[in-house]
Amino acid sequence: MKRYFITGLLIWVPLVITGWVLSLIISTLDQSLRLLPEAVHPQHIFGFAIPGAGAVLTLAMILLTGLLAANFIGQKLVVWSEKILARIPVVNSVYNSVKQVSDTLFSPNGNAFRKALLVQYPREGSWTVAFLTGAPGGDIVNHLKGEHVSVYVPTTPNPTSGFFLMMPVKDVVELDMTVDEALKYIISMGVVAPPPHPRVVTNI
Incomplete structure (x- = not known):
């Protein structure tokens, strides 16, 4: 009975x-329907709520915004709106900080979270998986000896929280592992191991 119960749990829990x-995601995105006028609201037209309509509307708005921003006129509008936000106290600091982080994370040319690393943390001899986020900058570079990299060490099973560290390049090992494989390994607390690769790990 115990074996059957555990087998059932393994099937139902992920589902x-x-x-x-x-x-949760769909219900959150459905809040975007509040932006629509009452006359064109799906519930007003069809007489009942349509689950997921807000998610479709949100995705459509994101795609349309990206399409408009890709042309010359759209780029001018984006620059103009950013100049306006830069003149608003408090808003400018928050917006600029979020924009810098989002540009770093989502830019196709960025290096953030493009590599999985093996580092010693929280003490020497104890290893964990981390992600490359870039290189130290600003006045910090003047106080570091040798070449360093910035890494993010996520917690498990929730990788959205973690620790930001600056470590010497010689102490960081680049893994032949995709970011998705590394995230699965972290979230599963080491249960879901990535498939073996033929290449031997080397220093970054």
């Missing part, structure tokens, strides 16, 4: 958690 996460 239930996946459904719960999707339901």
Whole structure:
């Protein structure tokens, strides 16, 4: 009975958690329907609420915004709106900080979270998986001896929180592992191991 119960849990737990996460995301995105006038609201037209309509509207708005920003006129509008936000106290500091982080994370040319690393943390001899986020900058460079890299050490099973460290390049090992494989390994607390690769790991 115990074996059958555990087998059932292994089937149902991922399904239930996946459904719960999707339901939470869709219900959150459905809040965007409030931006629509009442006359064109799906519930007003069809007489009942349509789950996921807000998610479709949000994705459409993001794609349309990207399409408009890709041409000359759209780029001018983006620059103009950023200049306006830069003149608003408090808003400018928050917006600029978020924009710098988002540009670093989502830019196709960026290096943030493009490599999985093996580092010794929280003490020597204890190893964990981390992600490359870039290189130290500003006045910090003047106080570091030798070449360093910036790394993010996520916690498990929730990788959205973690620790930001600056470590010598010689102490960092680049893994022949994709970011997705590394995230699965972290979230599963080491249970879901990535497939072996033929290449031997080397220093970054």
